[in-house]
Amino acid sequence: MDSIKIGYMxxxxxxxxxxxxxxxxxxxxxxxxxxxxxLADDYNIFGIIYDINIADDGLIKQLVTVDNISAxxxxxxxxxxxxPMEMSVVTVGWEKNGIVSHLLPPKPPLSLDIIQLCSDExxxxxxxxxxxxxxxxxxxxxxxxxxxxxxxxxxxxxxAHMLNGNPAWWEKATRELITLLRDDYSTLMEVLSxxxxxxxxx
Amino acid sequence: MSVSFQQVLNKIQSITSTIKEDQEKLNLRRxxxxxxxxxxxDECDFLIRKVxxxxxxxxxxxxxxxxxxxxxxxxxxPPVIASCTLIAADGSQVNPxxxxxxxxxxxxxxLIVMKPGTGETSKIYTFxxxxxxxxxxxxxxxxxxxxxxxxxxxxxxHKLLEVSNExxxxxxxxxxxxxxxxxLRQGFSESYRRALETHIKVLDEMFKKEMVLxxxxxxxxxxxxxxxxxxxxxxxxxxxxxxxxxxxxRVDDRWLFRTLPPGARSAVFGLQSSxxxxxxxxxxxxxxxxxxxxxxxxxxxxxEIPAWVASDKEKLNMLHASLIEQCRxxxxxxxxxxxxxxxxxxxxxxxxxxxxxxLLSHELLNAQVELGEISSKKSxxxxxxxxxx
Numbered sequence: 001m002d003s004i005k006i007g008y009m010x011x012x013x014x015x016x017x018x019x020x021x022x023x024x025x026x027x028x029x030x031x032x033x034x035x036x037x038x039l040a041d042d043y044n045i046f047g048i049i050y051d052i053n054i055a056d057d058g059l060i061k062q063l064v065t066v067d068n069i070s071a072x073x074x075x076x077x078x079x080x081x082x083x084p085m086e087m088s089v090v091t092v093g094w095e096k097n098g099i100v101s102h103l104l105p106p107k108p109p110l111s112l113d114i115i116q117l118c119s120d121e122x123x124x125x126x127x128x129x130x131x132x133x134x135x136x137x138x139x140x141x142x143x144x145x146x147x148x149x150x151x152x153x154x155x156x157x158x159x160a161h162m163l164n165g166n167p168a169w170w171e172k173a174t175r176e177l178i179t180l181l182r183d184d185y186s187t188l189m190e191v192l193s194x195x196x197x198x199x200x201x202x
Numbered sequence: 203m204s205v206s207f208q209q210v211l212n213k214i215q216s217i218t219s220t221i222k223e224d225q226e227k228l229n230l231r232r233x234x235x236x237x238x239x240x241x242x243x244d245e246c247d248f249l250i251r252k253v254x255x256x257x258x259x260x261x262x263x264x265x266x267x268x269x270x271x272x273x274x275x276x277x278x279x280p281p282v283i284a285s286c287t288l289i290a291a292d293g294s295q296v297n298p299x300x301x302x303x304x305x306x307x308x309x310x311x312x313l314i315v316m317k318p319g320t321g322e323t324s325k326i327y328t329f330x331x332x333x334x335x336x337x338x339x340x341x342x343x344x345x346x347x348x349x350x351x352x353x354x355x356x357x358x359x360h361k362l363l364e365v366s367n368e369x370x371x372x373x374x375x376x377x378x379x380x381x382x383x384x385x386l387r388q389g390f391s392e393s394y395r396r397a398l399e400t401h402i403k404v405l406d407e408m409f410k411k412e413m414v415l416x417x418x419x420x421x422x423x424x425x426x427x428x429x430x431x432x433x434x435x436x437x438x439x440x441x442x443x444x445x446x447x448x449x450x451x452r453v454d455d456r457w458l459f460r461t462l463p464p465g466a467r468s469a470v471f472g473l474q475s476s477x478x479x480x481x482x483x484x485x486x487x488x489x490x491x492x493x494x495x496x497x498x499x500x501x502x503x504x505x506e507i508p509a510w511v512a513s514d515k516e517k518l519n520m521l522h523a524s525l526i527e528q529c530r531x532x533x534x535x536x537x538x539x540x541x542x543x544x545x546x547x548x549x550x551x552x553x554x555x556x557x558x559x560x561l562l563s564h565e566l567l568n569a570q571v572e573l574g575e576i577s578s579k580k581s582x583x584x585x586x587x588x589x590x591x
Contacts, residue, residue, distance in 0.1 A: 059542070065533040071321035073531055073539065079323050080314075081546070 020084035032152025102133030147194035267472035279465035312547025
């Protein structure tokens with residue numbers, strides 16, 4: 001499956017960026033999803049969604065006071081009004097000429113660069129490269145719901161790897177997380193507990 | 203602090219000392235207006251004759267003309283309407299500003315099409331018309347803000363017709379404000395006459411398409427029906443001086459029609475105005491008042507319609523029900539949702555204006571055209587104010 005364009009860059013930095021897309025794209029991106037920003041010269045930046053926000057405005061606040069909002073008004077607001085859904089993304093690596101790096105990129109993407117949802121193929125390629133170095137970009141952000149992000153991301157990547165005949169990826173990823181968090185017991189327990197919930201959910 | 207608050211306060215105190223007396227005077231006039239409304243409710247022929255007589259003494263007379271419905275007639279909200287396509291248009295403009303570095307004008311028209319009840323996504327259209335150089339001159343002088351407004355009003359109606367050609371079935375077309383094109387009223391200028399003629403041609407096409415056309419005036423300040431009541435009471439001598447004859451000063455129609463039940467419309471009236479010679483026959487302007495509120499706090503709007511809508515009860519009911527349905531979407535501040543959305547689409551924000559100016563200056567510089575300078579006056583006004591430490 002090819003990557004799907006889901007929106008455009010609103011603002012960015014080396015460690016993360018915020019992408020905007022119409023609210024109608026709501027079914028596409030989800031927490032923990034791997035995104036890519038294709039730039040010139042075969043240069044790609046990768047990021048993982050850690051938050052999704054939908055803003056309101058005066059009209060929305062007025063409309064919600066009504067008992068029944070008709071379907072056409074809902075669609076008009078979601079698809080035609082300039083209220084983008086904002087996705088906050090933590091940068092987790094980059095790629096140049098097909099070589100994936102889990103380091104921070106040398107330069108950030110620019111305003112209005114296209115944001116894509118990675119295909120399973122890209123997801124496998126990125127998560128299989130190196131030795132899970134990209135985990136530390138998420139772990140560094142102590143204010144984020146780390147356990148939830150890992151659970152969502154690992155679940156998505158595990159499914160892609162399973163379909164690709166690599167069920168061992170999940171075990172390796174979990175072991176790496178335990179190693180990285182061995183000195184941070186509370187975070188480790190939170191991550192493992194969330195991963196456990198994911199398992200139960202499946 | 204540039205306002206002399208002491209002087210303002212003195213004035214406020216003098217206002218409040220007379221406000222009660224003032225209010226009592228107004229209330230007496232309002233009560234009298236209601237009496238006249240009831241007294242003349244079924245005297246349509248008599249009222250039409252009085253308006254004709256008044257017109258002879260004031261060709262610019264602006265008032266209501268009774269139709270076959272009594273003055274105090276009202277229609278409750280009709281039942282749910284058949285499906286139709288709603289199209290709303292609104293416009294905004296940037297007037298040429300001789301104090302700016304670049305002289306240009308911009309008319310931006312926004313349209314939205316909705317098919318209520320179908321769950322279909324609305325469709326949005328925008329049309330932007332930038333004028334520069336020779337285009338900004340009418341005869342020997344720079345076009346005025348009034349003329350740009352007139353161009354905007356005409357463009358709204360043109361685009362409404364143009365977009366309606368893409369849709370089948372019953373089309374209900376709405377604009378914000380009066381149906382009549384306004385502007386340059388003083389002296390009945392050539393530009394205004396041409397604009398009226400163009401508008402009539404657009405109306406011709408809309409009539410052929412049997413479109414349900416309406417202009418919605420929110421919080422109307424006019425006294426068209428009240429003026430009719432004044433004319434009804436005017437004696438022969440008063441009619442000779444009808445321009446200055448004012449029996450019910452400060453009483454407006456909105457107050458008179460506040461008694462309409464929620465969702466109900468008033469009687470339909472004809473509109474007597476200086477433009478009546480242009481808007482005639484099937485295009486003659488009519489209006490009714492509508493209480494768009496869903497509760498006991500009235501919200502009165504005036505809805506202007508052409509004669510071909512006024513004379514067709516089915517169209518009238520469809521318009522009435524659709525407007526109320528649109529207002530209900532907006533909850534406690536009832537205004538047709540689709541008109542608000544057309545405004546959102548049409549509005550040229552300050553950021554849009556700055557961006558247009560950047561694009562224009564960039565292209566002009568590329569073409570090695572010398573840009574003008576911002577006037578010293580504007581420069582001084584644009585200086586940043588003092589900020590708090």
